Amino acid sequence: MKERKAMNRALVSTEVSTKPAPWADDAKVLADVAEISRQQLAPAAYRIDHEGYYPLDIMAKLGQAGAYAAHQDRYGCRYPLALATMTEISRHCGSTGFMSWAHDVCGLYMEQSGNPALLARLDDHVAGITFGGTGLSNPMKALTGIEKMALKAKKVAGGYRVSGTLPWVSHIATGQYCGAIAAVEKGDGSPSHEIMFLLDLDERVTLRACPEFSGMEGTSTWAIPLVDYFVSEDQMIADPAGPFVQRIRGAFVLLQVGIAAGVIQGSIDSIREVEPVLGHVNQYLHDRPDELQAEYDDILARAMTLAETPFDGSKDYLLDVLDLRTQGAELSLKASTSALLHQGARGYLMSSAPQRRIREAQFVAIVTPAIKHLRWEMAKLMNEELPA
Amino acid sequence: MSAQQLKQDSPWRQYICLACGLIYDEELGDPDSGLPPGTRFEDIPDDWQCPLCGVTKVDFELFEKPAILACDKGTVFNRQPGVVIVGAGLAGWSVAEQLRQQDAEIPITLISACNGDIYHKPELSIALSRGFEQSELVRESGVDAAQRLGVRLLPNTLAVGLSPALHQLRTTRGSFHYTKLVLAQGSKPALPAELPAAVCWRVNTLSAWSGLQRALAKGSSRVAVVGAGMVGCELAEDLARAGHQVTLIDRDNTPLSALLPEAAATRLSSGLAKLGVKFLGGQAIRAVEPRADGSRAIVLASGLSIEFDQIVAATGLVTDNRLARQAKLDFNRGVVVDADTLRTSEPAIYALGDCISLDGKPCRFIEPIKHQARAIADAVLELDSEAYAHNAPVIRLKTRSVAIVLHGLPSPDGHWRMVQEDADGLIMEQVSGEQVISRLNLGSPNQSCAA
The missing domain is CATH 1.10.540.10 (Acyl-CoA dehydrogenase/oxidase, N-terminal domain)
Incomplete structure (x- = not known):
């Protein structure tokens, strides 16, 4: 390690x-x-x-x-x-x-x-x-009311000082960087607003190893503990962060559909790969490749339409993206499981792609926004607002 | 009692790690890290680390279990697709009833944005003056009805996506396949930008009505009803009868101007006035401004600002086109359906009730729903039946001050002819060519009974 x-x-x-x-x-x-x-x-x-x-x-x-x-x-x-x-x-x-x-x-x-x-x-x-990666898992949940913001910031001359711990951030290493959001506190400790900045992982930051995950071990995922880390103007992405996050949220989630699409396509590939030799028994399985392909095509067609307008700020657009992302995660789970069943023992080998893709699909389903977060958010967006 | 005892007696608390979500339970301690069971959070040394992610005590906070608001009553999961109905209003439940009456086996799934309780929506227009509360308006709970009809009910579940090629409906509680899909989503209030949802009530569902009812339960209030259409006029009268000071505001000069000729509208206006409803006609609203004391001011285009305790918007209804757009269903002010079969432009999808349009016109009344539900059930079950025949329903305004009954659908710019007029009421007709297309009877309640 x-x-x-x-x-x-x-x-x-x-x-x-x-x-x-x-x-x-x-x-x-x-x-x-x-x-x-x-x-x-x-x-x-x-x-x-x-x-x-x-x-x-x-x-x-x-x-x-x-x-x-x-x-x-x-x-x-x-x-x-x-x-x-x-x-x-x-x-x-x-x-x-x-x-x-x-x-x-x-x-x-x-x-x-x-x-x-x-x-x-x-x-x-x-x-x-x-x-550089992105440390927005916690803030994305925090901004929609699912959990509390992990990083806290205080205004100081020329920037902010930030403290707190981001538990697991991927695709980072010393010398790299990631996007981050912190909740700014006023002098009396009450919440003011949020800032978003590029967190440079320089000598001031000691990355801490994470527990071993069931997948995604090669993604260089670390905990980032910050103590009075100074954020300068040069690192600032948005202050306040709220409107910025609103603007990029659709694009942020939409791009994740690419991961799901790859896992699904890879699973269908694995099924088709063994069709010539195992087709005679695989015909008894459900979630057959053509069935999966039809749903995959449906997802892909919608993704490509939504990709034409990634900064459409309407509620309906965001709902469409969240719906697509949810469906992508659900189909990833279904397709990867089906791929393993189709490949049988050879798919169960540690060196095989189908068993790895099951864990990748599980990751697609739980990485922020996880299926449950997506559904929570869609329900929130769709429920009628009434006077308090 | 000593401080030590107090400490021992207070209930065990739990603390959550803000980083990874691990819960430290005082009762259980963290024996692996040397904290015996019963170690109070304040007694944990500062250098103790979260056993899962390694942050220290300062990154923990008191954990209080969040209340689960969603109804999570057990539902029987059935992998057979069967019929999926979106919407548990009168339309949705009527289809479920019709299907079950004719077929004991077919799986029926009902997706409801609310809890699925059955109530009679028109009653919402008269329920305040009768002193009802929410529970008294519920005729049968959604859970009971689902059990009675053998329906899998998904309460508090919103339909977010529809892919007809896959026969797949996606909701906030998962995806469902259907053999046939029935859209019974109703319509939603069309709220203009100047009336923000956060400060204006809309009486379109029982829960929304209930919110208004609770807000008004404190006593006589100053209430503005914006929009003097059918619902606006009915609510204004109901609110006035319930003891509130009501102002009815509309862009047009007379109430119900889209339906009523001036002679009739004037009588309605004076009937409402006798109950104390103040009608402000010809007034556009510029903005609604919340006040610090909880009241709201309506600022009219003229610049005049009037303060109210509550504002009720009755500014019309629209059909949400989300699912129709996703599924590329023909849509024209509502889901376009075949007039005989209620089938949409997709063969496996039917629609009824407030969400549809027939010949480009929505028809948002109760009466046609049961016939539509019957036609859909017959089509879904492939039974021989007569085609659905749409007739413009008789409109009866639930205003007791001036009874209004309207047969046929008048044309907004058609000419009205007076048939009979006296102190008690009037009868008018609208004629197109040789044919009477609409007949209006306005008068005292006694007279209208004969209509």
Whole structure:
């Protein structure tokens, strides 16, 4: 474990010399990402899942191929392409798909902040030269009333001082960064508002190891304890954070559908793979590939429509995204279970993709917003508001 | 009693880790970390760490169990799709009744945004003056009705998505497959932007009515009713009879102007005035401003500002198009249905009640619902039956001050002809070509009984 973390830190400083390609051609970006995923990521999936290998080298290559650019305004706000690349990545490794999502939304925060200091760092981020994740699990729940905000901030000259602990944040390491939100307290300790900032994991922060998870072990997930951590103007994403989060929430959740889509597609692939040899017995199973494919196509078609307008601020749009995300998680669970049943013993091998995808699908179902949070939020949005 | 004893006697508390959600129970302690059972939170050393995620004591806070508001009464899970009905108002329950009457076996699932209790919505227009409370308006609880009809009821469950190609309905409590789907979602208040939902009551459901009823239970209040359509006029009279000071506000110069010719509207207006309802006609509302003391001021376009204790919006109804849009159902002010079979543009989906439109017109009355439910049940069960025949229902206003009965559906710009007029009432007709398309009878309650 210790060795692994040391190795990860070494990887962070990997210099990538080539300049990013323009990534203007959707088909080429998708083909390149698919090829890297198939040829490099798929063979590494066992190592990532089982040995906790944090695949920054492969992510750097994905970045150079344009996997993390499409959704950015400066690269054309092409959310359909962003979803498609994330699907290709997740199809071969759910952990890397999840980290790609985290990386994508971190870039989204940086760009949407409009903060020149963060915009100056964006090109390196998008190209996979630097890496950063997102610590918004707790705040997303806190802002909708599910739990309390973990980080607290106090205004000081030139910025804020932040204390508290984020329990598990993925795709981070010393020298990297992540988006974070803290609740600002007034002098008397009463709540004022929230701030959102890019948390630089420099020498002031000692990352703490997390307990072992049943999956996602290669996602470099750590607890971040902060004690009077100074947040400067240069790190500020939004102050106040509330309206900013409202604006990006649809895009944030929509991009996650790419992870689900990849897990589903990968599961269907696994089922079809054994059809020639096991079809004669597999015909007795439910959730057959064509059935799963039909629902997957339904999800994909809706995702691509919603991806045309990622910043639509209407209630109906957000509901559509939450509904899609929920359905994606539900189908991930169903498809991955079905894939294991179709593959039988060979799918149950520790080295097989179907058993890994079951844990990936479970992750899709519980990562914020989890199915239960999504349903809570949809109910909240749909219930009629009455006078108090 | 010593401090020590006090400490021992107070109930065990639980503390939750803000980082990972682990609960520290004083009663159980954390023996693995050297805290014996019964260790009070304040006695835990500062360097103790959360056994799951490693944060310290300062990241824990007192845990109080959140109340579960959702109705989680047990439901029997049935994997057979069968019929899924969205909406447990009169329309939804009527379809369930009709189906069950003719088929004891077919699985029926009823998805309800509320608890599914059965009540008679028109009663909400007259219930305040009769001193009713919510429970007295419930005719049968949703749970009892579900049991009686062998229906799987999902209370407090909202339908969020619909994919006809998959026969899949998605809700806030999971996805459901259907053999046939029946939309009975009703309509919702159309609230203009100047009337914020947080300060304006709408009387469209029993729970919303109940909120208003409780707010008014404190005693005589100043109440504004915005919108003098049928519901607005009925509520204004009901509120006045219940002892409140009522102001009825409308953009048009007379109440019920969309239905009534001026001669009739004037009589309605004076009937309401006798009960103490003040009618403010020709008034657009600019804004509603909440006041610090809990009252609300209505600011009219003229600049005039009037203070009220409660505001009730009766500004019309619309059909929510969410599911129709997702499923790409034909929609025109309501879910478009075939006039004979109540089938929507999707073969396996039917709709009835307030959420539909026939020839581009919604029809939001009680009377047609039972016939529609029958037609849908017959179609779903593939029984031979007569086609549904839509007739414009007779409209009876539940205003006792001036009884109004309207046959047929008058055209807003059609000409009214006076048939009979005296001090007690009047009879008028609207004619298109040779045909009488609408007949209005307005008068004392006695007269209207004959209509």
